[in-house]
Amino acid sequence: MSRVPEIEHPREPSYDTFADIPDYASLRAAVDAGDWRGLEVGLDSLPADEATYAMTLLAEVAGIEAVLEIEHAAHAESAHIATLLAMRRTVQAWEARTRRQSADVEPERFAAFLSLLRESEIMLIAVCGAHPNFAPAWAARITNARGLQLGASEMRRRARRHADLSPHDLTAQGAQLQYLLPKWFGTDDDAAAFARGCAAAAPEGSTAPAIVAVYHLERWLETGGRAAGTAYLSRPEVLAELRASAARSVLHVAYRPTPLGVVAHSAFLMAFWLAGAHADAAVHVRALDGRASEFPWRYAIDEPSELGRIRAEILSQETAARR
Amino acid sequence: MLEGIRDLIQATDVDGIPTLLAPQDGPMTAGLVFRVGTADETVATGGITHLVEHLALFTQNLSAGHQNGETHDNFTHFFVRGTESQVVAFLDSVCASLRDLPVHRAAVEKDILRTEANGRGFGSAYAQRIERHGAVGPGVVATGELGLAAIDTEQILEWARTYFTRDNVVLWIAGDRIPPGLRLDLPSGARHAVPRAAAIPQAMPAYFPGSQGSVLLDAIVRRSAAAALYSRVLAKSLFRALRQEGGYSYTADCRYEPVDAERARITVYADALPEQQAAVIGGLVDVLAALEAGTIHAEDLSTARTASLDVLDVPHLGAAMLPSTAMDLLMGARVVHPAEVRREYEHITPADLAAIGREMKADALAQIPEGDLEWAGFSPSPRWSRGAVQGARYPRIGDPTTVVVIGNDGVSQTTPHGAATVLFDSCVGYLTWPDGARTLLGADGFRVSVEPSLHLGMTAETIAALDAAAPQGAVIPLPPRAPDEIPQPPSAVSIPKLPTRPLRWRGYGAWAVVVGVITALLGLVFFATAIDLTASVGTIDEDGDHLTASVGTIDEDGDLVTPGDVVARWTIVLIMAGATIQFLGGAHRRRRWKRLVAAGWQPPL
Structure with a gap:
């Protein structure tokens, strides 16, 4: 009997951030140099969905608001800067609110949440007014619609304006899915129909079908996780849907790896892992080669350091199953 | 001119x-x-x-x-x-x-x-x-x-x-000429300028909740060809965004009308198809933001401009202009030749329209069917007056948190959420009904209704005093209301009779019931013995001894029972009776006091 082969992972398990994604090297250089026009050119050279994703990651950099405020004051006409600052305000809003249930959030935190979201929204309204075809602003407004508790028809209106500019966008569709979940303002039927519709409409090799994995993970979360969650995810029809979506998406021959693809792979990986489908999970482990995105992993684990153990477990289980 | x-x-x-x-x-x-x-x-x-x-x-x-x-x-x-x-x-x-x-x-x-x-x-x-x-x-x-x-x-x-x-x-x-024989025999008078339409001062832009199914927004801007063209462009943009592209509205329109020599009101209206109210609100916000930024569809601008110019192209332009020229003349507005108007329209740029858009936004008042508009930078228009008057308080029967207060300066209705106040100085309408109801309308649009049948303590004297304080020039006597139009307090609430004289003592608590029962029982015991004692005074015993009542009798135990003993015994009975009445009565008084207070009666200080 031979040993379980050791898989070498060159990097410590961590989540993708703006600071370390290899593809963003030139974007990082521009930000570090204060070359905002260079940043804009760099973002515009990306596909629309990747640009929006890069901006959302940049908006998560702690303290980034300081330089953005200065740049926005100097260049109010820049859609990219205004949108980045607005996205940052939204991040700050959710930090103030925390991710607890509404009933558990103190009134002062809620007031701060709304105040920051309103700042964000007012900037985005102006961006969309002056640059109606700037997709990242519309994507950010889908998320804001949820926090501001705007009606479903308004959320859909924003999502539609965005989809006209950038269809099959995993970030924007993910924001829309959140609104449609029972834990927010929708129903399970709404959420399921939406996710399946996105996946069916997406071209082959697109990251968009991963929305189906996100949907099933949200249902797993709703069951409370653990045994009930595993029972749900390991249902034959759920596994079949996950496999079909992955096959059309990041496992398809037409797929080209991108930062957004890490999110897609992570969603499939996590779903298969929680379902106990180690063979399926292993495919995504190898494809990811150590990369991971915070969402949706934060639903299941507290620290990215746990990913090393999880990967090892998946690969060893896969090897064991093969014997 | x-x-x-x-x-x-x-x-x-x-x-x-x-x-x-x-x-x-x-x-x-x-x-x-x-x-x-x-x-x-x-x-x-x-x-x-x-x-x-x-x-x-x-x-x-x-x-x-x-x-x-x-x-x-x-x-x-x-x-x-x-x-x-x-x-x-x-x-x-x-x-x-x-x-x-x-x-x-x-x-x-x-x-x-x-x-x-x-x-x-x-x-x-x-x-x-x-x-x-x-x-x-x-x-x-x-x-x-x-x-x-x-x-x-x-x-x-x-x-x-x-x-x-x-x-x-x-x-x-x-027509061709002044018709022959035309006379206009009117008395002399004076020209009356258009009263300047003032707005209630508040932070703008503002919003307030309105009825379901539609959104309304208006603003007062400077009159100009650009403002008139802006209204047409806004109408087209709104129709395109809300109806043609969105399918959120059936009607989406904008109107421009002069309010005086220098200013005009622009009114925007859009209805909402079922379930689309939020989208109509959001869509309107975005259309306004686009125009404010100068983002104007070339097609919208050209069709709007053409429509404006077409109005100036009619065969008998002078005749078409007559009513508006007459009004401009009376308003003291500058009368502009259509050729100059045409030149203005032809030169209006998206930047000019954007400036109107900004002016409009700064004075905008929106009426929305749901939610708030703070996320779009609008302030909430006050739903309540800034304060309430001090004075006599009349709580509502069955709901003592709603109080009508009648003071020297005016009337307020206070609720836990806020107060509506009309001061007599700014009362522009004092509606009266024969059944005693009154409604005060304030210059700022707030109103307070005083319905005597609904409030504890409101009498004919109360209303008469209010009538005397209200501005006589604002009185509007209305016809009698049908009995079923007069509001009644909820039937589940029993209205306690108010004390006719000041009720100052609030009685005793529950302890008094206990003590009262004890004194009652003691009183009964003493009563029984007192009867017995009294009966034994002045009788002939079995031995034939007869003693005079003035001295006393010998009871079965051989003790002398004097009249003094009997009197003393009866005195105790009376004391017990009195105490019982006092304690039980006091407990009852407390119950009544509490019922009155719960109904909103104010105890005297």
Whole structure:
């Protein structure tokens, strides 16, 4: 009997951030140099969905608001800067609110949440007014619609304006899915129909079908996780849907790896892992080669350091199953 | 003033009344425009202009000509279409009526107007007027001609004498000539400038909740060709975004109307198809933001511009301009030649429209069917007055958290959420009903209703004192209400009888019941022994001993029972009885006190 082969992972398990994604090297250089026009050119050279994703990651950099405020004051006409600052305000809003249930959030935190979201929204309204075809602003407004508790028809209106500019966008569709979940303002039927519709409409090799994995993970979360969650995810029809979506998406021959693809792979990986489908999970482990995105992993684990153990477990289980 | 347009409109006069003449094909049309309207009224005189208009038309010989009258915010219009002699007859008749109003007809016309007003209902446009202007000026029309109930003959005649005069009118005629024999015999008076429409001061842009199914937004901006063109562009953009592309609305439109010489009101309206209200609100916000940024579809701008220019391209432009020129003349507005207007329209750029958009946003008041508009930078328009008066308090029966307060300065209705207050100084309408109910309307649009049947402690004296304090000029006596229209307190609540004399002592608590029962029991025991004792005084015992009652008797134990003992025993019984009454009575008093306080009665200090 031979040993379980050791898989070498060159990097410590961590989540993708703006600071370390290899593809963003030139974007990082521009930000570090204060070359905002260079940043804009760099973002515009990306596909629309990747640009929006890069901006959302940049908006998560702690303290980034300081330089953005200065740049926005100097260049109010820049859609990219205004949108980045607005996205940052939204991040700050959710930090103030925390991710607890509404009933558990103190009134002062809620007031701060709304105040920051309103700042964000007012900037985005102006961006969309002056640059109606700037997709990242519309994507950010889908998320804001949820926090501001705007009606479903308004959320859909924003999502539609965005989809006209950038269809099959995993970030924007993910924001829309959140609104449609029972834990927010929708129903399970709404959420399921939406996710399946996105996946069916997406071209082959697109990251968009991963929305189906996100949907099933949200249902797993709703069951409370653990045994009930595993029972749900390991249902034959759920596994079949996950496999079909992955096959059309990041496992398809037409797929080209991108930062957004890490999110897609992570969603499939996590779903298969929680379902106990180690063979399926292993495919995504190898494809990811150590990369991971915070969402949706934060639903299941507290620290990215746990990913090393999880990967090892998946690969060893896969090897064991093969014997 | 009219020199510049004399190629289109001839300025002349008839009997000294400024007259505008322009040629037109077909039957002659003419209009008599007076510079008076609903915005000149107060709540207490609301409807008086409309009434005068009706009375002026009453004595019409209804010949085959087409004629009518209309009352607007700033103008009252009498117009006619027909042969020259029909036009002359109509105008002559109107002037004759105005000189000598058929006031005997006033009661009937008031009824007709009241019926018309009831049919109109209170729509979102009225709510918008009240919210922006209060119950004065342009807001008066929204109070529904309440003044009709108060207006008397003298007031009607005074109104006609003041406003329907030769100095406050312009005549326009679309035809070849001044019809022969035309006379305009009107009394002298003065020109009355348009009252400047003031808005209630508050942070703008603002929003307030309105009825379901539609969104309304208005703003008052400087009059200009750019503002008029902006309205058309906004209408087209809104229609495109909300109806054609979005499918959220069926109707989406925008209107531009002058309010005085320098300013115009732009009103935006969009309805919402079912389940689409939020999208209509958001869509409107984004259309306004686009125009504000100068993001204008070239197609929207060109079709709007073409539509504006087409208006200036009609064959008899002078005739088409007559009514608006007459109004501009009366308002003191500059009359601009269409060629100059055309040049202005042709040169308007998206940047000009963006400037109007910013001006509009800064003065915008939005009425939305759900949610809030703070996320779009709008402030909430106050739903409550800033404070409440101090004075006598009358809680509502069954709901002591709602209180009507009548003070020296005015009246408030306070609730846990806020107070509505009308001060006597700014009370523009004091509605009275024979059953004692009163409603006060404030100049700022707030109103307080005083319904004696609903409030503890409100008597006829209370209402009489209120009547004495209210401004007499604002009184509007309304007809009796049907019994089922008079609100009653909820039947589940029993109304405790109020004490007629001051109830100062609040009685004893539950402990008094315990003590009272104890004293009662003791009293019964002593009562029994006292009876026994009394019975044994002055009897003959079995041994035949007979003792006089004055000394005492020997009881079965051999003790001497003196009259003193008997008296003492009875005294104890009386003391116990008294104590029982005191303690149980005190406990009952506490119960009554609590019931009164729960119903809202205020204990004397």
